[in-house]
Amino acid sequence: IRFGLTMTSSLYGGMFYLIVGAHALHLVAAVAVLLFVASRVWRGRYEVDYRGVVACSVYWSFVVILWPIIYALVYFS
Template identity: 55%
Template sequence: MGMLIFVFTELMLFAGLLSAFSIVRAGAVIWPPPGQPRLPIQATAFNTGVLVASAVALFLAQRSFFHDRAAARRPLLLAMLLGAFFVVFQGIEWVRLVAQGLTLTSSTLGSFFYLIVGLHALHAIAALSVLVYTWRRLERGWLAQDQLAAAQVFWYFVVGLWPILYGVVYL
């Protein structure tokens, strides 16, 4: 229940940020602002697929957990690896965008982009940490069903939120 309350409050935070972004974007005469690089839509679409695949792997881990806890290790590890790939890929994307001139202070787009996408990245890193903790407990035979469920709720929040952020911020 605690994880659900946490996720709900975080959802409200992102709803506020997306609302503010949408209002600013709708009020702009030209969007994106002149002189700002285009966001990498295709590369980020691929990365979105990687993130969704991690959720599928986590679902498979949960299904395996019911029948054979040891069998849940591989899909849980795969979920973590795919999630880590997503975060690293995002970091590489940011380095490229900064090199092209999109910074926190370069424009309203830059400010909102790094605030929204960066906050999501922090949540992804936190959720990955929870998955690592979950995996370690699974390895030791100490993982309870409710602990796996809490980790899933957090990860599914991160995964489910991303396509919305992608659609609003990138497209």
């Protein structure tokens, strides 16, 4: 922002903040779900059915796998 890159300054600025903001939103959601599932694990809720743990790991993997791609698109294009 200090160098003039804002959402309205250019298409690149708008796309930068859109992509980084969307990723941050998904990251916050992933951390919230991870904490929720962890609290259920600590209370012993996943002794037989652990689909929540699997779903959380798939979502977290999605967020982690996309970060290098987003980084490369934003900073090297």
